[in-house]
Amino acid sequence: MARLTLRASGAACPETAWERYASVDQWASWSPQIKAVHSVGRRLRPGMSGTVESVAGVRVAFVVEAVDDDRRTWTWRVRLGRIQVQLHHEVRPQGDGATTSLTMYGPRLALLAYAPLARLALHRLVQP
Structure with a gap:
């Protein structure tokens, strides 16, 4: 199993960036x-499950494993066929804005x- 961490910083306040994660209705924005x-x-809440539908029509099953609103962190596991990836997200204050990180664990490819795609999404997450 491989590990990959991505980060992005922007002018959005940490509360705004976290709310964009916490409300699944905002994910597509x-x-x-x-x-x-x-x-x-x-x-978001631990045990929450469902599917994420991509713009290409692919549906990826997910289960939220952990959420900490106070620390602005959450972890989930996604599955597409036999491929399974765990993703851990964090939002932290940085200067007048926020920084977010995503650490993924799964098959290297x-x-x-x-x-x-994740890098682009993270950059958009922390924009005002």
């Missing part, structure tokens, strides 16, 4: 590969293939 999130709940 900053993550250009996401068309919709199908889940019972609309706010899957992480490298997803990294450009």
